[in-house]
Amino acid sequence: MISCDYNRLGYTCPEIPVEKSNKCMFHDEMYIHNSKNRKIVQNRFYRKFNNMIDSKKNPLECVGYILQDVKLVGNIPIDVNFIDITFKGESDFKKSVFEGRVDFEECVFEEKMHFESHTFVGDVNFKKSTFKGIAYFWNSTFGEEVNFEECVFKKEAYFWNSTFGGLSYFKRCVFKGVNFSGSTFVKKGEFSQSVFEEEVNFSQIIFEKEVNFERSKFKGDTDFKGTDFQRIVSFHRVTFDEEREILFDGNLSKISFLNTTIPNKVKFGPNTKWNDDYKIFDEWVIDSTEEEYYDYKNKLFLGDILLEYNNLRENYEYHFKYQEAGKFFIRSSEMLRQYEERGKVKLETSKFRITLKKFLSKIKRRNEKNLDNDGETILKKKWRKRNLNFSRIYKLIGDYGESYLKPLGIVGGVFVVGWAYFTIICDWNLIICSDDPISYGVKRALAATTPYLSFDGTIEPLDYIIKATTLPFVGISFIALKRRFERKYRH
Numbered sequence: 427m428i429s430c431d432y433n434r435l436g437y438t439c440p441e442i443p444v445e446k447s448n449k450c451m452f453h454d455e456m457y458i459h460n461s462k463n464r465k466i467v468q469n470r471f472y473r474k475f476n477n478m479i480d481s482k483k484n485p486l487e488c489v490g491y492i493l494q495d496v497k498l499v500g501n502i503p504i505d506v507n508f509i510d511i512t513f514k515g516e517s518d519f520k521k522s523v524f525e526g527r528v529d530f531e532e533c534v535f536e537e538k539m540h541f542e543s544h545t546f547v548g549d550v551n552f553k554k555s556t557f558k559g560i561a562y563f564w565n566s567t568f569g570e571e572v573n574f575e576e577c578v579f580k581k582e583a584y585f586w587n588s589t590f591g592g593l594s595y596f597k598r599c600v601f602k603g604v605n606f607s608g609s610t611f612v613k614k615g616e617f618s619q620s621v622f623e624e625e626v627n628f629s630q631i632i633f634e635k636e637v638n639f640e641r642s643k644f645k646g647d648t649d650f651k652g653t654d655f656q657r658i659v660s661f662h663r664v665t666f667d668e669e670r671e672i673l674f675d676g677n678l679s680k681i682s683f684l685n686t687t688i689p690n691k692v693k694f695g696p697n698t699k700w701n702d703d704y705k706i707f708d709e710w711v712i713d714s715t716e717e718e719y720y721d722y723k724n725k726l727f728l729g730d731i732l733l734e735y736n737n738l739r740e741n742y743e744y745h746f747k748y749q750e751a752g753k754f755f756i757r758s759s760e761m762l763r764q765y766e767e768r769g770k771v772k773l774e775t776s777k778f779r780i781t782l783k784k785f786l787s788k789i790k791r792r793n794e795k796n797l798d799n800d801g802e803t804i805l806k807k808k809w810r811k812r813n814l815n816f817s818r819i820y821k822l823i824g825d826y827g828e829s830y831l832k833p834l835g836i837v838g839g840v841f842v843v844g845w846a847y848f849t850i851i852c853d854w855n856l857i858i859c860s861d862d863p864i865s866y867g868v869k870r871a872l873a874a875t876t877p878y879l880s881f882d883g884t885i886e887p888l889d890y891i892i893k894a895t896t897l898p899f900v901g902i903s904f905i906a907l908k909r910r911f912e913r914k915y916r917h
């Protein structure tokens with residue numbers, strides 16, 4: 427007897443071909459077009475499906491079928507391979523229970539598909555499937571690995587209030603609009619190189635492990651409000667549409683925007699949490715000794731992190747948050763003071779030197795110690811280089827021109843000391859003074875600490891020394907105030 431000639435990667439179909447065709451009713455594309463045949467196909471499929479469950483042959487395999495209005499009900503105790511199936515009409519799986527692995531690879535769902543409030547016990551695979559209607563997965567529990575890699579969602583996809591217990595792959599997906607709000611990802615979430623064409627809701631999500639959005643494109647309004655990223659979250663080389671509202675408002679202490687432009691429309695809400703002193707993750711990680719970050723930090727470059735700070739600073743300034751913007755500026759200046767990049771030339775010479783030393787003196791321990799550092803691209807400068815320089819002084823006395831209170835405080839301190847000194851020398855009659863000691867002290871100290879103010883009386887070199895030392899501090903506080911006013915009137 428001739429059987430259906432459908433063949434895919436070793437799968438052969440045992441069914442008898444329909445009239446005027448080489449393929450059976452499940453594989454012939456034309457057969458299902460006739461509405462009478464639709465019912466026949468449906469009934470045959472359900473009968474076959476139940477027989478397969480009864481035979482307990484694992485896995486249950488249907489490959490390349492073309493089915494209409496599929497509605498599965500009841501327990502399916504074995505693994506299911508539904509590969510390359512075209513589901514015409516609405517497909518409804520919400521009243522079925524898949525107890526094993528579920529494989530829907532390369533399927534096409536032509537209308538709505540229902541999987542809401544579902545508990546998937548085993549792995550779930552929808553790799554390379556196309557959802558032409560709305561995909562309902564809300565309130566679901568995925569017990570194991572979930573694979574939606576390279577899926578195309580042509581309408582909305584609803585995954586809200588779901589729990590993803592295993593690794594979740596949504597790599598290279600194309601989403602029309604998607605809602606994951608209120609979900610929990612227990613293991614890694616992979617969303618890299620995906621395209622989000624329209625509105626995206628990632629709010630109130632808990633990502634317990636790392637999340638990757640690398641090279642993704644957000645083309646619609648995007649909401650990350652209240653989302654808790656507990657491990658590294660990579661937004662490397664991400665594209666945000668400049669005209670769309672993108673909102674972050676949660677724990678961002680482990681987020682990285684490396685090589686990503688942050689447009690003005692991106693907004694960091696009032697509940698945004700950075701590390702202390704607005705230190706971003708990419709700076710924080712350099713000093714981390716945790717092994718899990720080792721590979722990550724070895725790929726970092728100083729310039730990229732500085733640019734990241736600059737982008738955040740500009741975004742905060744755009745939203746009138748000058749104080750926070752100033753903190754990002756201080757951090758980037760601090761990075762420049764404390765770290766240096768291991769240059770390529772330097773690496774080669776140091777390696778050459780190590781080899782030479784090894785060859786000549788065989789001081790092994792020291793060489794090994796040097797080699798340990800080889801992986802790191804950003805190194806902490808030596809103490810002397812970090813602390814004995816102008817930047818260090820500028821940080822101490824004025825937070826790189828961001829603080830006017832620090833330098834003014836120093837001038838105030840000098841004034842108080844000067845006042846006490848001048849009062850005492852007057853009071854103890856060490857000098858001739860006409861006023862009472864306190865007002866004499868005030869006058870002379872005020873004149874000494876204030877530029878352009880002079881004191882008519884005895885002036886000693888000390889007064890000039892005070893004037894000369896306080897002048898720069900007054901200047902620095904002036905710079906900080908000027909910066910603040912300029913920012914205020916820029917927009």
Ligand SMILES: [Zn+2]
Nearest residue numbers: 430439450453
């Ligand atoms: Zn067939």
